[in-house]
Structure formats: C-alpha cells, structure tokens
Amino acid sequence: MKHVISWLDTKCSHCIKCLKSCPTDAISIVNEQVIIDESKCIHCDVCIQCCPSRVLKVQSAHMNETLQCHEYNVALIPTSLLSDMKSYDDFQEICQAILKLGFDEVQHYSDIEGFLYKKAIQESHEKPGIWLTSFCPTINLLIEKNYPTLLDQVLPYDYPVEIAARRIRERLKDVDVGIYSLCECVGKMTLAKEPFGNENSAIDYAMTISHIFPKINKLKDHQKYPIKMNRYGVKSNVEDLFGNRSLSVVRVEGLNQTKSLLELIEFDRIQHVDLVAMYACYQGCIGGYYLWSNPFEGCYNIESMMDEYTSDNIQLDEENYRIDRQLDRQEMKSMKERMTWFAKVNDILETLPQYDCGACGFANCRSLAQSVVDGKVDIQICRVRKQGDKK
Amino acid sequence: MKKVYQIEKDNYEDAGQASRDIKMTLKTLGLDPKVLKRVSIACYEAEINLVIHSNGGTITFDLDDEGTVHLSFDDVGPGIPDITLAMTPGYSTASKKAREFGFGAGMGLDNMKNCATTFTIQSSCEGTHLQMTFV
Numbered sequence: 001m002k003h004v005i006s007w008l009d010t011k012c013s014h015c016i017k018c019l020k021s022c023p024t025d026a027i028s029i030v031n032e033q034v035i036i037d038e039s040k041c042i043h044c045d046v047c048i049q050c051c052p053s054r055v056l057k058v059q060s061a062h063m064n065e066t067l068q069c070h071e072y073n074v075a076l077i078p079t080s081l082l083s084d085m086k087s088y089d090d091f092q093e094i095c096q097a098i099l100k101l102g103f104d105e106v107q108h109y110s111d112i113e114g115f116l117y118k119k120a121i122q123e124s125h126e127k128p129g130i131w132l133t134s135f136c137p138t139i140n141l142l143i144e145k146n147y148p149t150l151l152d153q154v155l156p157y158d159y160p161v162e163i164a165a166r167r168i169r170e171r172l173k174d175v176d177v178g179i180y181s182l183c184e185c186v187g188k189m190t191l192a193k194e195p196f197g198n199e200n201s202a203i204d205y206a207m208t209i210s211h212i213f214p215k216i217n218k219l220k221d222h223q224k225y226p227i228k229m230n231r232y233g234v235k236s237n238v239e240d241l242f243g244n245r246s247l248s249v250v251r252v253e254g255l256n257q258t259k260s261l262l263e264l265i266e267f268d269r270i271q272h273v274d275l276v277a278m279y280a281c282y283q284g285c286i287g288g289y290y291l292w293s294n295p296f297e298g299c300y301n302i303e304s305m306m307d308e309y310t311s312d313n314i315q316l317d318e319e320n321y322r323i324d325r326q327l328d329r330q331e332m333k334s335m336k337e338r339m340t341w342f343a344k345v346n347d348i349l350e351t352l353p354q355y356d357c358g359a360c361g362f363a364n365c366r367s368l369a370q371s372v373v374d375g376k377v378d379i380q381i382c383r384v385r386k387q388g389d390k391k
Numbered sequence: 392m393k394k395v396y397q398i399e400k401d402n403y404e405d406a407g408q409a410s411r412d413i414k415m416t417l418k419t420l421g422l423d424p425k426v427l428k429r430v431s432i433a434c435y436e437a438e439i440n441l442v443i444h445s446n447g448g449t450i451t452f453d454l455d456d457e458g459t460v461h462l463s464f465d466d467v468g469p470g471i472p473d474i475t476l477a478m479t480p481g482y483s484t485a486s487k488k489a490r491e492f493g494f495g496a497g498m499g500l501d502n503m504k505n506c507a508t509t510f511t512i513q514s515s516c517e518g519t520h521l522q523m524t525f526v
Contacts (some may be wrong), residue, residue, distance in 0.1 A: 335454075
C-alpha cells in the first residue's frame with residue numbers, strides 16, 4: 001500500500017498541530033519534513049482537519065481517463081450519502097446525475113450492510129462473550145495495530161463495499177467492468193486498487209464524493225434513478241440508529257471514546273454487552289469527512305426518509321462475507337533484544353523533560369527517545385534539554 | 392525487567408493504573424497478544440482485589456528474557472480466611488461501596504487462575520501473597 005495521506009510542503013508552517021493531534025503518534029517532523037509513519041497511521045482524518053495550512057491531502061482517482069479503459073463502468077455509492085439529502089427524490093436525482101457522469105450503472109450496498117447488521121446482532125447474541133463490529137477501516141486498523149489482543153473478538157465480516165464489488169464482478173463476469181467506489185471518508189479510500197495500491201481489493205478506483213460533487217450538482221435535474229435503499233443498512237451507518245437502545249448492543253463514536261472502550265474490554269470490564277458497534281466519525285459514517293453536509297442535520301435527514309427504505313432482506317452465503325482476520329506478526333527480534341531496546345529508551349526518556357511539548361518534532365518525549373535509540377535523530381533536537389544545559 | 396507498584400487501600404479512582412502501565416509496557420515490547428490478553432485480565436482483577444479487600448500492598452511485575460511474565464501481589468493484611476471458599480465463582484465479600492463501583496462480582500480469583508499459567512496463593516492475617524506467571 002502507498003502512503004494515503006500526503007504532505008505538500010509548499011505552504012507548511014511547521015506548527016506541529018498535526019503531530020500533536022494524531023491519535024496514534026504516527027506523525028513526526030524531522031528536518032522540517034512532515035513524516036507520516038504508514039505502519040502507525042490508521043487513515044483517520046484528524047491531521048487533515050486540524051492543519052491550518054491545508055497541506056495534508058488525500059489523493060483521489062480521476063475518472064476522466066479511466067472510464068474509457070473499461071467496457072462497462074459501475075459506481076458504488078455510500079449509504080451515508082442519504083444524510084446529505086433533504087428528500088428521497090433528491091437522492092434519486094443525485095444518483096441519476098452520478099450515472100450521467102459516464103457510468104453504466106449506479107449501485108448501492110445498503111442491502112449487504114443490512115444483512116451484516118442483522119447477522120452481527122444475531123451472532124453476537126448467540127455466541128458467548130463480547131463481540132466487536134465495524135464497517136470502518138480506520139477502526140479496524142486501530143484494533144489491529146493498537147489492540148491486537150481483541151482481534152479474535154472482532155466479527156470476521158468483510159467490508160460491504162468489497163462484497164458488493166465482488167458480486168458485480170460475478171454478475172458481469174464476461175464483461176470488462178470498471179468498479180468505482182465513491183467514498184465519504186478517508187478510511188474507505190484505502191479499499192480499492194487505485195489510488196493507493198490495495199491489490200487485494202475487488203474495487204478498481206476510489207474517489208472522494210466531494211471530488212465529484214461540483215459536477216453532479218450541475219448534472220442534476222428532475223430525472224430519477226430507481227434505487228431502493230435498505231432500512232437496516234441505513235441503521236448500520238448511523239450511530240444513533242444502531243441497535244435498539246438495549247444494553248446488549250453498545251455503540252461508540254469518535255476515536256477517543258472508542259479507545260477508552262477498547263481499554264475496558266481488554267481488561268474484561270464490559271460484561272453485560274454482546275455487541276459493540278464502533279465508528280471513527282461523529283454519528284457514524286454520516287460524519288464522513290467528504291460528505292458536504294453535516295452529521296448534526298444529517299442524522300435527521302436520514303431518519304425523515306425512513307418510510308422510503310425497503311425492509312427486504314438479501315441472503316449471503318458464508319463464503320461471500322466471512323474473512324479470516326489473522327494478525328500478521330512480523331519477524332521480531334528476541335524478547336531479550338526488545339527489552340534491551342526498551343531499557344535504553346527508558347534511560348533516554350529519564351534525561352528528557354517529559355512535558356511532551358512537541359517542539360522537537362515528535363508527539364511526545366517517548367517517541368523522541370525511541371527515535372534516538374533507533375539512531376534516527378540526535379538528542380540535541382530537544383530544545384528544552386538544551387536550554388537546561390546552558391544554565 | 393522489573394517494576395514495583397504501590398497500591399493504596401480504597402483508592403477506587405486510581406484503581407487499574409498499575410495494570411494499564413503493565414499492559415502498555417508489554418504492548419510496546421510486542422508480547423504475543425494471546426498472552427497479553429490473559430495478563431491484562433488477571434492483573435487488573437488482582438489489582439482491584441488489593442484496592443477493595445486489602446490494607447494496601449505492592450504489585451511486582453517482572454519479565455524475563457524468554458518473555459515469561461511474572462506478577463506478584465503482596466499485601467499487608469487482613470488475609471483471606473478461607474481460600475477455597477474465596478476461589479468459588481460467585482462468592483464475594485466485597486463492600487457495598489465496591490459493588491456500587493461495579494466491582495466485586497465474586498469471579499476474581501477463579502478468573503485469575505484460569506488466565507494464568509501458574510497460580511499460587513498463600514494467606515495469613517499478616518497478608519496475602521499471590522504469584523502468577525504467564526507463558
């Protein structure tokens with residue numbers, strides 16, 4: 001996979017807001033270069049949003065050239081798009097406008113989300129213990145990288161958008177089909193071959209929904225595209241609508257709250273809950289960074305159309321939605337070597353001020369100490385320590 | 392690698408801090424998640440026990456070169472009168488205050504024993520000494 005969030009150095013003011021706000025300490029600034037450590041980055045949007053110079057960006061696939069490369073082009077639209085609409089007519093008109101961009105078909109995957117939503121509630125209820133579920137790639141990466149002890153409690157479901165793409169390929173197996181995923185958030189942009197090189201994906205191209213919005217807004221008229229969204233799929237996208245407000249299903253939104261909850265689960269302190277549904281964004285997927293409206297009103301928009309959604313269910317076979325989430329454990333040094341490294345980091349940390357000011361370009365003194373031990377930077381970059389030496 | 396934590400009696404607000412630090416250390420060191428999970432659960436449970444039931448004590452965390460985790464919990468009393476009874480799932484002597492905090496379900500000792508690879512406990516009125524190892 002390529003770097004998802006890229007830094008354009010042109011107007012960067014080196015203000016350290018990005019590295020201080022990163023929830024996984026993935027950012028550092030060394031020699032005035034902003035470095036995003038892909039092994040730590042979980043593709044949330046926190047740094048992008050907090051950057052006052054707007055120099056952190058996510059590349060989008062450009063469809064102008066690629067549409068001609070395939071015989072048949074399909075656009076997959078996110079369910080959360082509904083939250084930007086004032087009425088269901090509005091939504092169908094937007095879908096027609098997306099078709100007019102040059103696609104042969106506009107597809108949704110709320111039926112698949114609905115199936116997995118019901119499956120998650122049922123399966124977590126039947127099996128003992130507490131289960132975790134999220135359609136959010138950012139949350140799943142957070143668990144994989146920072147809470148690996150909980151991986152075996154994550155329901156082993158693939159992403160609905162991936163399942164949808166595979167079904168399209170199956171249906172059109174004799175056709176050269178190009179599949180485009182329109183994304184409401186940064187995390188979902190990683191579920192495609194282009195632009196970030198996720199070769200395991202069944203999706204060819206990922207584009208931000210905001211990227212195409214000016215065009216579809218111009219193409220929109222009173223023509224409607226017949227599309228039926230699934231009620232349970234809609235519910236699975238919105239934090240407030242997930243589950244039925246019972247203790248057996250708990251929802252959590254935002255990375256900080258999710259981290260607190262995962263900490264408790266690691267200590268086995270959540271004991272009366274069957275299922276935890278997690279979202280990185282406020283109010284769930286409708287809080288996605290690339291939607292043009294806002295989740296505050298969006299929640300009401302999406303709920304006001306509840307009568308328009310269908311309750312028809314689809315059925316999927318296990319082999320079509322189950323995946324094996326194995327932790328890919330890298331070759332590591334022996335425990336003895338790791339402990340020696342850790343002891344060195346702690347020794348250096350003792351000589352640092354531990355205010356975690358960030359002035360050196362690292363999120364906290366521990367990160368600086370680790371980089372010093374790894375031989376990447378010199379301890380002299382700590383300005384506070386230098387000041388102390390002079391006195 | 393060794394670290395000792397002081398645990399105060401009845402300090403519910405800070406209860407769990409030692410376990411959090413131990414968990415963080417082991418995560419940074421890249422301990423096998425399957426082992427870490429058992430360490431986290433047992434360590435937290437035992438730390439809470441010290442806060443609720445004992446007159447205070449210490450937690451000693453040790454990690455040897457092979458990656459085996461050794462935890463020992465030593466308090467200064469009042470001791471467990473009947474260990475066999477205390478090991479019974481559901482049996483609890485936790486105070487009303489402890490229960491209000493959501494602790495004291497009476498699964499503690501049994502749960503810890505299930506998590507640990509080795510588990511030993513001795514108790515007298517001078518104190519309880521619990522040792523666990525995790526492989």
